Amino acid sequence: xxxxxxxTTCTAGTSIAMxxxxxxxxxxxxxxxxxxxxxxxxxxxxxxxxxxxxxxxFVDGNxxxxxxxxxxxxxAGKYIRFDWGSGNSNVFSEVQWTKxxxxxxSGSHGNWKWQGSNNASDWTDIGGTFELNDQSxxxxxxxxxxxxxxxxxxxYQLLGVSGTPSSNQTQADIQFKTVGKxxxxxxxx
Numbered sequence: 001x002x003x004x005x006x007x008t009t010c011t012a013g014t015s016i017a018m019x020x021x022x023x024x025x026x027x028x029x030x031x032x033x034x035x036x037x038x039x040x041x042x043x044x045x046x047x048x049x050x051x052x053x054x055x056x057x058f059v060d061g062n063x064x065x066x067x068x069x070x071x072x073x074x075x076a077g078k079y080i081r082f083d084w085g086s087g088n089s090n091v092f093s094e095v096q097w098t099k100x101x102x103x104x105x106s107g108s109h110g111n112w113k114w115q116g117s118n119n120a121s122d123w124t125d126i127g128g129t130f131e132l133n134d135q136s137x138x139x140x141x142x143x144x145x146x147x148x149x150x151x152x153x154x155x156y157q158l159l160g161v162s163g164t165p166s167s168n169q170t171q172a173d174i175q176f177k178t179v180g181k182x183x184x185x186x187x188x189x
Contacts, residue, residue, distance in 0.1 A: 034059075043081065044079055045079070069167050071165060074163070075161070076162055082174075090153065093149060108132070109132040109163070111163050112131075114145055114146055115157050116157075117154070120154075124153075
């Protein structure tokens, strides 16, 4: 990236120095807000639409745009896939799964596991199997099974292992936590 600096004067014989200031660095950060332009969501899970569907509404950052599981189909072999696009591989350490604030009581959605891939054909398990469940109104389930992940993948997917998802809850949003530093150029001097 090129940055054009304004003209300045310098006394003859004085050396010129330029300083780049890097700020807003954090050790891992959640990718939040509307991510529909950077993540494509696909699934073979049967869902019913709340006010949205299990597609881009799951990554649009809007908690009132939700969907819910069918409730009559076992989750084994079902997937919810997130494609970060060509040339975009990421290392994630956590996921936050959020339900709609207006949803009815909590329920279990069976046992799932995270997987990663760079070609959407060969999948690597990341962490162990966990129960995907809802908690009280507006609650977030933080999934830490990705905490040992050190590989960057273009595709991440939740793969159903066992159980039957409940149709008792409207799902609203999912957020991924990056590993490492988020570095931004803050200014020049």
